[in-house]
Amino acid sequence: MALSPRLSPQLSVVVAAVRKAGKRLLRDFGEVEQLQVSVKGPSDFVSSADLRAEETLRQELSRARPNFAFLMEESGASGDDDWEHRWVVDPLDGTTNFLHGIPHWAISVGVERRMAPDRTELVAGVVYNPASDELFWAERGMGAFLNDRRLRVSARKELRDAVFATGIPFAGTPGKAEFSQVLARVMPQVAGVRRFGSAALDLAWTAAGRYDGYWELSLKPWDIAAGLVILREAGGFAADPEGGDPYAAGSVVCGNQVLQPKLRELVAEGVAYARRHQTRGEARPEAPSGGTPAGSDTPAA
Structure with missing residues (x-):
């Protein structure tokens, strides 16, 4: 080409x-x-x-x-x-x-x-x-x-219509409790969650409107440096769960102007819940009412 x-x-x-x-x-x-x-x-x-x-x-x-x-x-x-x-x-x-x-x-x-x-x-x-x-x-x-x-990010506005991408922590790496709690909050509200295994392509596909948003924690600079530029130039928004710089934090929540704040709120809630219970020494906190139980093997859609 x-x-x-x-x-x-x-x-x-x-x-x-x-x-x-x-x-x-x-x-x-x-x-x-x-x-x-x-x-x-x-x-x-x-x-x-x-x-x-x-x-x-x-x-x-x-x-x-x-x-x-x-x-x-x-x-x-x-x-x-x-x-x-x-x-x-x-x-x-x-x-x-x-x-x-x-x-x-x-x-x-x-x-x-x-x-x-x-x-x-x-x-x-x-x-x-x-x-x-x-x-x-x-x-x-x-x-x-x-x-x-x-490229332009998707124009969807409702969580129930959205398909989000994410990354699942590998066995033996930190972040499993946070991921379980975030997934428990996201899945009941959205059309689907996908895990394809490449952060760079997750960001690029969100920029292309194939995904309506994407979140992942504990990333490295080389995972997201190029993708963040592509996403933002396609009209997307990106932050860490607390609203800060995702490149500096190594965690990203992204999407269009309407869906990104909604997704970030769910991610922040899940992360905060898991960390509070980890601090208290509770290894397996319960998911919020109506969500997927923490640690569940229920697959994403």
Whole structure:
């Protein structure tokens, strides 16, 4: 697919890099059973494909912008500590999907600019799913796009009509009690809840109106840097459960202007309830009346 004429020179660099890394990932995806896989945590895998993709992105982006620093999922922070711009990179978001042959995974590259010693802003982002050849991209003030089509968040206004996306904490990681309490509040009020396994694509799909909103707790900067720019440029709103900066907090609740505050209220209630009961030493608090019991195995719609 030819590059969109709307792309700035900076984003053209990113798109070329993610497409090159994407071609290599697709070859590995076709031979997923032969990948050498090491375990880096409970239910959190890193493959040789992941590492190769990160190195490809580092080489391509460094060549085009040698003065930019990096924050990358596998290798961490690098470059000048006094950076003005940096790439925030997840070379393979949705690794578990990838390793199971599920074609829902993406490369995510955000651009972060330092405005002051203690203040930065996200100014551009690209989320690319090589398996579907869907390229989501945005630059601050320029709108958001899927390939060459402009994106807008959904226009739904009622919770009962909405489909939300979320992420479920892996086994052995914190946040299970909070998630259970939030889900107990959300599910009785909405048309459905989906868990697809890629935060970057959850944000991009919310920007495209496929989801009406999305929430997830305890994320990393590379999970959401690009997606937040795309979402906001598509007219979406994002905050952490308390209404603060989701990028700084690492937790996000997003949607359109009407649904995002409603969803954020439910998420905040669930998180606060779980944490109050954890403080009191109650390992299994009850869900609110009419909700799904905490710890229930009832699947999302």
